[in-house]
Amino acid sequence: MQHLAAAKIDYKKELNAEQYAVVSGGDGPCLVLAGAGSGKTRTIVYRVAYLIEHGVRPEEILLLTFTNKAAAEMMSRIAELTGGDSHARFARGQSPWGGTFHSIANRILRAYGTQIGFTPNFTILDQEDSRDLVKACIRELGYDNKTRRFPSASVIQSVLSYARNAMRPLDETVERKHPGLSKTLEEIGRVAELYMRKKRQANAMDFDDMLEHLSELLTREPMIRAALSRRFRYVLVDEYQDTNRLQAAIVRQLASHHNNVLVVGDDAQSIYSFRAAEIRNILDFSRDFPGAKTFRLETNYRSTPEILNLANEVIAKNTEQFPKELRSVRPPAVKPMVAPAASTGREAEYVADRIAELLESGVPAKEIAVLFRAAHHSQALEFELMKRNLAYDYRGGIRFFERAHVKDALALLRVSANIVDEAAWLRLLRIQTGIGDVSAAKVFGLIRAEGSLAKVIQAPIEMAVSNKAAAGWRDLRALLEDAVAAEGRAASLVRAVLDSAYVEYLENEYPDARERLDDLEELARFAEGYEAVGDFLAEIALDDAKASGRNAGKINGVVLSTIHQAKGLEWEAVFIIHLNDAGFPNRRAAAEDGGLEEERRLFYVAVTRAKKHLTLSYPATVARDSFELAGPSMFLEEIDQSSLDRSLVDGAAGGTDDWPVYEEPAIQAGDEFAAIAKRMKNVRK
DNA sequence: GTTTACGCATCCCCG
DNA sequence: ATGCGTAAAC
Numbered sequence: 001m002q003h004l005a006a007a008k009i010d011y012k013k014e015l016n017a018e019q020y021a022v023v024s025g026g027d028g029p030c031l032v033l034a035g036a037g038s039g040k041t042r043t044i045v046y047r048v049a050y051l052i053e054h055g056v057r058p059e060e061i062l063l064l065t066f067t068n069k070a071a072a073e074m075m076s077r078i079a080e081l082t083g084g085d086s087h088a089r090f091a092r093g094q095s096p097w098g099g100t101f102h103s104i105a106n107r108i109l110r111a112y113g114t115q116i117g118f119t120p121n122f123t124i125l126d127q128e129d130s131r132d133l134v135k136a137c138i139r140e141l142g143y144d145n146k147t148r149r150f151p152s153a154s155v156i157q158s159v160l161s162y163a164r165n166a167m168r169p170l171d172e173t174v175e176r177k178h179p180g181l182s183k184t185l186e187e188i189g190r191v192a193e194l195y196m197r198k199k200r201q202a203n204a205m206d207f208d209d210m211l212e213h214l215s216e217l218l219t220r221e222p223m224i225r226a227a228l229s230r231r232f233r234y235v236l237v238d239e240y241q242d243t244n245r246l247q248a249a250i251v252r253q254l255a256s257h258h259n260n261v262l263v264v265g266d267d268a269q270s271i272y273s274f275r276a277a278e279i280r281n282i283l284d285f286s287r288d289f290p291g292a293k294t295f296r297l298e299t300n301y302r303s304t305p306e307i308l309n310l311a312n313e314v315i316a317k318n319t320e321q322f323p324k325e326l327r328s329v330r331p332p333a334v335k336p337m338v339a340p341a342a343s344t345g346r347e348a349e350y351v352a353d354r355i356a357e358l359l360e361s362g363v364p365a366k367e368i369a370v371l372f373r374a375a376h377h378s379q380a381l382e383f384e385l386m387k388r389n390l391a392y393d394y395r396g397g398i399r400f401f402e403r404a405h406v407k408d409a410l411a412l413l414r415v416s417a418n419i420v421d422e423a424a425w426l427r428l429l430r431i432q433t434g435i436g437d438v439s440a441a442k443v444f445g446l447i448r449a450e451g452s453l454a455k456v457i458q459a460p461i462e463m464a465v466s467n468k469a470a471a472g473w474r475d476l477r478a479l480l481e482d483a484v485a486a487e488g489r490a491a492s493l494v495r496a497v498l499d500s501a502y503v504e505y506l507e508n509e510y511p512d513a514r515e516r517l518d519d520l521e522e523l524a525r526f527a528e529g530y531e532a533v534g535d536f537l538a539e540i541a542l543d544d545a546k547a548s549g550r551n552a553g554k555i556n557g558v559v560l561s562t563i564h565q566a567k568g569l570e571w572e573a574v575f576i577i578h579l580n581d582a583g584f585p586n587r588r589a590a591a592e593d594g595g596l597e598e599e600r601r602l603f604y605v606a607v608t609r610a611k612k613h614l615t616l617s618y619p620a621t622v623a624r625d626s627f628e629l630a631g632p633s634m635f636l637e638e639i640d641q642s643s644l645d646r647s648l649v650d651g652a653a654g655g656t657d658d659w660p661v662y663e664e665p666a667i668q669a670g671d672e673f674a675a676i677a678k679r680m681k682n683v684r685k
Numbered sequence: 686g687t688t689t690a691c692g693c694a695t696c697c698c699c700g
Numbered sequence: 701a702t703g704c705g706t707a708a709a710c
Contacts, residue, residue: 127700152703274699374698436689466688466710564699586698602699 009049009081019043022262022295023050029255029289030262031240031282035326036311036608037302037570040264044236045074047262048096049081051234061096062232062254064104064247066239068543070568071098074238097232101247103542105210109217110538112224116217121418121534123204124541128407129423130206131157136426137194139437143187151181151188160192164208165244165276176593201448202422211246218253229257240265240285244276252288261289267322268315271564271602273594283320300326302570304333307607307614310643315604317638318597326608336607336614338636339647340660344578344619348384350647351575351617355390355558358573358613365391367572369559371606373586377578378560391557395565401540405506405516406523409497410537413490416483417533419456420448431505432472439469453484475501490527490536494520563606574610576603580618580630603635616644620661632659 012020019039022032023046034040044063052058065071075098097104110120125133135153143150155178163173170189174181181188199205205213218225235255237243240263243251255261263285270279286292300308305328312325341347351370358368372378378394385392400406408431414424422444429440443461450456457480462470479500486492498520506513530536559571578584585599592598607614622630637659 154702272700376697434689438688468689468710562699583698589698 009046009053011046011050015039015043015046016299018295018297018299019046022297023047025293025295026262027260029259029285029292030295031285031292032262032264032295032297033322033324034264034266034297035300035324036266036269036605037300038297038326039299039301040238040266040297041070041074041077043297044238044264045077045081047236048074048078052078052082056233057094058096059094060231060233062104062235063096063098064101064235064237064251065098066100066242066568068099068103070238071100071103074098100542101243101250102207102210105214105250106538106542108214108228109205109210112217112221113213115221115224116213117200118205118213119203121203123202123414123418123421123424124210124538125199125204125206125423126402126541127157127207128402129204129427130161132426133198133202133423134160134191134195135437136422136441137191137198139441141187141190141194143191151178151184155181156188156191159188160195161206161208162276164212165246166278167245167249198422202420203418204421204423208246211250215246215250215253218250225253225256229254233258233260235261237261237263238265241267241270241279241282242272242277243281245278245281246276248278248281248288259289268318268324268601269567269605269608271567271598271605273592273598274589279320279594279598283322296324298324298326300328301330302611303328303608304330304612306333306335306643307610307612310336310614310639311604311607313639313643314600314607314635318600320594320597333612335643335645336610336616337647338644339615339617340632341617341619343621344380344623345384347577347617347619348380351381351577351615352384352388352390354575354615355385356388359390363572363613365557366559368575369561369566369569369571369573369609370575370577371561371563371566371609372577373563373584373602374578375562377583381577382560385558392560393557395559395561400519401543403516403519406519408502409494409520409523410540412479412483412497413493413527413533413537416453416486416488416493417537419450419452422448428476429472431502432469432476434466434468434470434472439465439472443469443473453480457481457484488533490530490533491524493533494524494527498524563602566609567605570609570611572611573613573615574606575615575617576606577617578619579616579633579636580620580622581633582622582628582630583618584633584635600635603633629661 011023015023016039019042022030022043026047032043034043048061048063051061063071063074065074075095078096097107099107106124109118109122113120113122131153134157138144138150138153138156159173159178159181160170162177163170166173170192171185174185174188199209218228232254235251237251242265251261251263263282265282267279267282270277270282273279286294303311308326308328315321315324339347339350341350355368359365370378370381382392382394401410408427411424411427414421415428418424425444425447426440429435429443430437435443442465446459446461446464447456450459457477462473465473479496479502482496482499483493486496498517503517506516510516527536530539584603585596590596590599616636618630618632618636620630622628
């Protein structure tokens with residue numbers, strides 16, 4: 001039995017005054033500027049609980065988040081907070097709608113997609129599928145002849161994607177992001193058109209389509225817009241600073257009836273402009289939603305005053321922002337440390353030493369993180385940690401569902417769910433020996449004419465292609481026969497792959513075939529939980545965790561992560577490495593419009609991840625073709641040096657009092673490392 | 686002449 | 701990992 005008395009929440013007691021104001025007064029359009037570590041998630045969770053307690057039905061609430069993982073976490077906290085009763089109710093489908101824009105779009109489009117010409121079994125194309133399809137378009141249009149240079153499929157895919165998310169015309173986007181491509185603008189436009197047609201024919205949507213089609217649906221179908229916007233009495237959006245223009249348009253449409261739209265975010269943490277995030281969404285919210293209330297959460301529960309001083313100082317240098325100052329509630333501890341080193345190798349040794357000390361003093365490994373601007377900045381450190389046998393977890397890398405062999409197997413599921421899924425067919429065909437781009441395109445043309453898998457098997461396809469390609473086709477056909485026998489059961493389809501010539505292919509091709517086969521076994525087990533192939537595939541396509549492979553979310557060691565991936569996380573001790581003028585700010589990013597401010601925000605995000613220990617280090621040389629001297633990052637120079645303690649890693653030969661300059665002997669040490677690292681790199685794959 | 690496979694160099698900022 | 705040049709197979 002649930003005791004209802006306990007379910008009653010004492011909001012005033014459990015929230016601070018800033019948070020309580022939002023939770024109790026969040027009707028109408030609201031902008032919540034939530035600083036790092038200010039209890040943002042808590043505030044959203046309590047707000048939803050508050051609404052439910054005040055009679056709003058859970059299913060009238062829409063919660064849009066940056067990742068599905070974040071949505072799941074909030075949902076379970078909401079269920080917990082509103083009493084065990086909600087668990088049961090939520091399970092019966094009367095829960096708030098929560099998820100990313102893409103997953104919510106998916107839910108809506110499965111229901112209403114027929115209105116814009118899609119059947120509910122539409123396929124979702126990930127970035128790779130999308131690129132493959134663009135490649136097919138380029139080939140079909142004859143733009144890939146060797147006599148003339150033409151932009152690659154991935155470049156075109158990325159420029160198209162950016163233009164659509166930013167809601168900008170293609171020519172303007174090309175001009176701004178890839179001015180070198182302007183002379184092929186017309187051809188790129190034709191590729192874009194054909195790509196669109198192909199997706200329609202394939203009953204497929206890429207990630208951008210999901211947003212665009214939803215927005216279109218809401219614009220063109222007043223009845224549907226009315227139905228949905230009436231349904232969602234309360235719309236809440238998390239991480240609003242990283243939404244793009246298309247997403248903001250969707251928010252406006254979904255909230256158009258009740259106008260109860262509460263967005264939470266921190267303009268100082270907007271770091272996704274490279275994929276069209278629009279910081280103006282949050283900066284101009286009050287203009288977009290007249291009469292909007294603004295709330296501020298500025299009490300920081302995470303970091304020491306020393307760290308917040310530094311953070312405040314850093315972000316004050318930006319101009320395009322809401323001025324803000326985070327206040328710490330923690331007792332003073334130690335100043336952040338800055339550590340110049342002679343080379344990447346010496347920097348790595350220094351960081352490894354400090355990590356060892358922290359571990360020694362009882363800080364758990366999972367409370368220590370090393371953050372960096374670019375993935376390859378961690379290379380030297382990885383090498384050093386490996387050498388010392390210090391366990392580390394590299395966040396990111398290739399995700400389970402993005403591994404080639406997993407995608408190969410999934411392609412079979414896709415064609416059995418959607419016979420016209422061109423990207424999946426091309427993938428299956430290209431695996432076969434003897435079938436290249438040309439034969440694959442030809443065979444797909446024949447397959448599309450058949451209409452069902454059963455008919456495809458009967459079709460005289462080998463007559464239409466070369467002998468070599470015909471042999472490849474016969475291998476694939478054997479697999480397709482098993483696929484028909486699987487009758488749409490996801491697990492049986494995966495097992496069919498494990499029972500086919502594909503196994504030999506893996507064994508011949510890859511030294512780690514055993515692990516890859518294990519992955520497929522795991523995929524089969526995973527598939528057993530699903531009735532319909534379509535549900536299974538949609539779930540996978542939208543799953544942002546996607547890490548359910550070998551390193552399924554378990555953290556055993558020190559965390560190594562890019563700053564982007566560290567968003568929203570916190571650690572007792574944080575190292576930010578490679579803070580030199582050659583690495584951070586990134587030169588190309590800083591050259592973009594507003595790019596330098598975004599780089600500074602990135603630095604701010606990194607700094608605010610730390611609870612107690614913060615160490616900023618950099619190598620004073622970088623290994624390119626030869627060795628080049630590098631000074632400290634401008635972000636380090638901007639800081640009042642009294643905010644920092646310093647640790648000289650190597651003896652310096654000169655330079656100013658603050659920033660040392662190293663000479664030959666110290667650099668030699670780096671040289672030796674670079675040689676080893678280079679060898680390592682070649683061995684790795 | 687086309688198509689495919691393969692070896693080699695070079696290249697990556699961030700999801 | 702991607703792209704290019706080349707050699708071999710059709």
